[in-house]
Amino acid sequence: MSAAAEAGLRRIFDVVDLLIDAVDEENLVPALLPLLLGAVPGDSIVWAPNPDPTHRPRTLPADLLTPDALAAFDRDAAADPLVAHTSAATGTPLRRSTLQSDRAYHALAAYHEVYRPLGAERQLAMSFAGGYADGTPRSICLAINRSGSDFTDDDVLTAALLRTRLAHVLRRLAPPPPQRYDVTRRESAVLALLAHGLTNQQIARRLDISPRTVDKHLEHAYAKLRVGGRVEAANAWLTRGDALRPASWTGIVAGHR
Template sequence: MSAAAEAGLRRILAVVDLLIDAVDEDTLVPALLPLLLGAVPGDSIVWSPRAGCADRPLTLPAGLLTEDIRDAFAREAADDCLVAHTTLGPGTPMRRSTLQTRGEFHALAAYADVYRPLGAEQQLAMSFPAGYAAGTPRKVCVAISRGGSDFSDDDVAAAALLRTRLSRVLNRLSPPPPPSPVTRRESAVLALLARGLTNQQIARRLAISPRTVDKHLEHAYAKLRVGGRVEAANAWLTRERTAVRLAP
């Protein structure tokens, strides 16, 4: 292994060591940002919680995003393909140069108002699930910028390796809220559903209307965090078996 590769590996392991010992996000992220900039070298980094989290982005250097830059980004980000990749797409580590030419980048309104003032001629960005905030699933977007040479394949590989670990740790630190318990009537509907009965058959058994069965199932799906009949039946059966095992 070359000296440069060994140094790169040490920087990645420093991030991993920090993640292993993490106990809360508020103390983790400020210590994490400089280590991420070491593992994927750049001039600046933006850590931006999204999707239900009202937290402002954290940056290194601190105070990187002025009010004017934040306002310009909010206005113009919809036309940015790299932003679309991290917010609407898969969020895998991506170089801006993979998505657009330098001319296309410079033609963006966001380049003049956001990226040029930041010295962000080259960018590598990624996003990942990061647990829950106020009961809502959350995603974190990370953007690393440089003013000089583009990011290498090794930089992309290092970001991909760290992305998985970042997501795992943040999911651990911000777990989902416990599901709301199903009501007795919802449980009765789920029990019959698990036996393979249709909504009409369930309605006749329980002497309620099919529409009421639909409403009970709609509420139960949300509480069990499932999207359909088969998932709901399996989730209910799993809960019942667990309750039987734990009963004194």
């Protein structure tokens, strides 16, 4: 392996090492951006979550995008084929030069108002699943800019390798909201008592219903939880109880020890 190839591999490993140790997105992104620019060399980089009203785009250099540039981007983005690729297509790493000629690029309103002031004559962009923000799935658009030579095939390959790992760590750091289950208050009460070790007859006495009614509640709960029997249902209550408890279930199991 050549010295250049070995150095490039080391830069990729630096990104992967950081992702493995990441504990939150707020601290990850500022440390990540310079490492990404090392792995896929460029003059600047933009990390843009969408939709995520609490997180504006992060850039390196930090003051890359002015408010006027952001407003111009929002206004002109619909006519930009690279933006369309990252927002509505597969989001795989792609060079702008693969999509359009320099002449077509320079004719974009966004080129004059956003990209040229950044020195973004060449661009490599991709998007990937970015976990959840306020319960809503989001994506991350990552764009690397250059003023000089175009990105190489090796740059595209490196970006593709990192894209998978970036999506994985974002799923871990911004997980989906807990799943809710459409169990009724009475089904929830039966599950709670079942998880506390009561038999159907004991559950019936506690809730002042018949054992047959307990059977029916459990039958319905099994279907909703996609479990096959008492043990799995009890385990579901113990491991996923917060998603199974209606707001007014408190006190149902009070007094049982």
